[in-house]
Amino acid sequence: MSGVLLAVETATEACSVGLWVEGETRVRHEVAPREHARLSGRFIEVLLAESGLTASAIDAIAVGRGPGSFTGVRIAISLVQGLALSLDRPVIPVSTLAVLGQGGLRRHEGVEAALVAIDARMGQVYWGAFARDPDTGLALAATDEAVLDPARVSAEAIRPQDAVAVGTGWGAHGAALQVALGSGCAITEPEALPHAEDLLALARPRFEAGDAVDAAEALPVYLRDQVASKPRPR
């Protein structure tokens, strides 16, 4: 496969930007909350310069579309919308939960599944379960993503003993998640954050398959949609 693929993921505490150029991956990854707006664009400039490319060389842009911090998700989405519009290139939106799951599977080759929980505050987690695709080795969604109380999560057919537990939700609600699942996981990574390398890995086959959207359709997925209450009629 040839081409140049950019990846931007800022939905959590990590600002992670990657550039895949003809099989070679470069990443800038920094855990710097509140700095994403400044760092994300600068990382793109740095990676392009290191590769000796200008922005016009980019063929498609992958973006972590959430769930995560509302503002964090929008930083990547807005930046990528502007970039995709100006370059007239397609966008490949990828679940931030899947990016985390892919990271867990990448780090632990012997593990066949990842149970991903991001701390969603308000006593809830963003939840998704992923199985390793036997053909591609990539994380494949085994459940619908959801925002819910830790006591209500389900891993469907996945046995926690065979899985890696990934994400800040395991740090905040590890005990409750274990109770809900009936067991702990083989490995737990409560400090894991999404990484652009994994976003690129998930986006590459989709780019090849032409599974991409226009800039206007590259939109956040928040999962939590009840964010304001209407005043009671007096």
Place this chain on the structure above:
Amino acid sequence: MRVLGIESSCDETGVAIYDTEAGLLAHALHSQVAAHAEYGGVVPELASRDHVRRMVPLVREVLARAGLKGAELDGVCHTAGPGLVGALLTGTLTARGLGLGWGLPVLGVHHMEGHLLAPMLEPEPPAFPFLALLVSGGHTLLVEVRGLGGYRVLGQSLDDAVGEAFDKTAKLLGLGYPGGPALARLAEQGDPGRFRFPRPMTDRPGLDFSFSGLKTFALNMLAKVAGSEQDRADIARAFEEAVVATLVIKCRRALEQTGLSRLVVAGGVGANRRLREALAGLAAAHGARVYYPRIEFCTDNGAMIALVGALRLAGGDRGDGEPLVRARWSLESLQPPGAA
């Protein structure tokens, strides 16, 4: 200098292209006012969510209307503050992405500077220096404008902004949110002689304002009457008269104090008919002239941001692309272009 500007500081998404030679080439706006009305005020998270949905179609719309491609622009600018941080970030990061893709400088613009200079979008723009009265839902300011980037705040509201006072009083009168314009319509039916509201802070020298007391005064008045349609119209009339009279007194003082002969009125309350009539009278008495932006540029819009960005880039400001947003940002801290 041909610049695309993006405004997203509160509840309107605005995009425009301004050319320092040819003027305003295109502009487009999406207002979220209706979406927030049922919540009784702007919900910041909902505002940010809507900006993200509207941004790409609006940018494409202005490019199409102007018949331009990105390569034919000289810069991209965005409102960097003051405003809601989450909302500001959407326009700021979109601008950053556009600048990266088109290889253009990206400049952050002060929202209030946009409002102050909005009358320069009109066929007969005011010359510098001028006095500016900025009256909106978020701001009440009297500013001496010496030139681009040269601003001295002469007076401001110590509590509610004037548009906020309109909206809150409208709510008391059962007119919903945002009810400022509805209050003005109701006031037309009111008896001007029945009630008299105080003119806050006009009995002492100075150019500052205070409007929160008028809302309380309206509430007390409402408690004393039966609350019929006519009662409410009479209260609305007296409220509006007090606001207009107060603004006119302060404008007169500011004109006298500065010796300026041009008055710019910007912000949503600048659309109020009685205010316009009263200021016309003031101007006639003082040999001054009043300038307004067209009604659609009184409220938040992308055109004023594109204008300021184009003037600043043409004047030597460098768009360094660092996307910085600020919830608060002093107007007086601004410098003329090229100074930084």
